[in-house]
Amino acid sequence: MRLVILGGGESGVGTALLGKKEGYEVFVSDFGSISEKYQQVLIQNEIDWEQQQHTEDKIVNADVVVKSPGIPDKAPIVKKLREKGVKVISEIEFVYSFAKNTSVAITGSNGKTTTTLLTYHLLKQGGLDVGLAGNIGESYAKQVAVDPEKLFVLELSSFQLDGNINYKPHIAVITNISPDHLDRYDYKYENYIASKFRITMNQTSEDYLIYDADDQAINNWLKNNKTKAQLVPFSLTKTVENGAYLKDNNIIAMINNEEITIPVNEIAIEGKHNVKNAMAATLVAQMMRVRKQTIRESLSNFQNAEHRLEKVAKINKVQYINDSKATNVNATYFALESMTAPTVWIVGGIDKGNDYDELMSFVHEKVKAIICLGIDNTKIINAFSPIIDVIVEASSMQEAVKLAASAAEEGDTVLLSPACASFDLFSSYEERGTQFKNEVHKL
Structure with a gap:
């Protein structure tokens, strides 16, 4: 049985290891690059792999294809497999x-x-x-x-x-x-x-x-x-x-x-x-x-995940909270809902078709200033400028944290809850959250 895996990240390489153990002939193909860490695992386990390309001949002859969740169904290689009647499933399946x-x-x-x-x-x-x-x-x-x-x-x-x-x-x-x-x-x-x-x-x-x-x-x-x-x-x-x-x-x-x-x-x-x-x-x-x-x-005694409403530090009696994992409006809704102090809100990134209307009542009630952290902040500015006087733009996390610190007074909270994906300025929400924490600790 030939198992082809599209995507050489955590999910793909894990699937390759299980496939090999269960006696499949395994091939891993990643259209991007495979990290050094995962390359080593594939080499050590003698699993055939490629990166920066999908060699069609080595993929369409599969009995089963496991695709990484990050690859959309619209990807050309996935369409080609479906046309040929090859089963394309998830790692979980x-x-x-x-x-x-x-x-x-x-x-x-x-x-x-x-x-x-x-x-x-x-x-x-x-x-x-x-x-x-x-x-x-x-x-x-x-x-x-x-x-x-x-x-x-x-x-x-x-x-x-x-x-x-x-x-x-x-x-x-x-x-x-x-x-x-x-x-x-x-x-x-x-x-x-x-x-x-x-x-x-x-x-x-x-x-x-x-x-x-x-x-x-x-x-x-x-x-x-x-x-x-x-x-x-x-x-x-x-x-x-x-x-x-x-x-x-x-x-x-x-x-x-x-x-x-x-x-x-x-x-x-x-x-x-x-x-x-x-x-x-x-x-x-x-x-x-x-x-x-x-x-x-x-x-x-439970401790929550990093980057999810994570209390970073209290500096000059201002509480800094890292909610970088809030990559959509609904997640930010929960964050703003749980704020009890006047809030300086750092928001922005890659918009996923956001509708900011549902945040209006909380922003009106709790937010005193907005720091936009994204390449294009027009939508955020248009949405909130009628109700918030202080809206400023930052082009880096360092600038955003400094602006937030100067806008905040004793007893306030600075909240990073972007409501957007991170990929315009950061590689991931984790990197965005880590940079936020580092800049807060430098204040």
């Missing part, structure tokens, strides 16, 4: 047949990384043999090659779900849905929503779908479509029977008549959206029989 244990899969426009990390933390503290993969950490394929018996918690993007055919998680979580990546879905929101719900398409009545019952897009889909999974809702606004809800500032989570109560003020991460993330993770932990006491303790 490929690995699924070799994993010996069930998985927990988490998707959503926002909150999925926090919810994935939190779920993993709860299950690990609960003594389960658990791994963390998908859109986060080491690849699922590489980890299953080493330990196929583990239970995995997977963070899945819509791009990863698009390449799944038979993959089925035992427990699926949809944190929320808001417009994102519409450039990959013909600018049709319904296509993106359908992509997210692929997480439940193969689930049976033995499986579970945990979802935000306050989310309009999710409710609409469930009203008009069917899933065989048992539905487990969570909500901040209404009481639910089998699921989680809020009562007197406590989370009440009920699964199979087993109830747990968690005071919201004991959760380590702040903000309404994180109450929802905690609800989702708690429900998974209950299903996996983690003890109540362990769940409570784990929620109180």
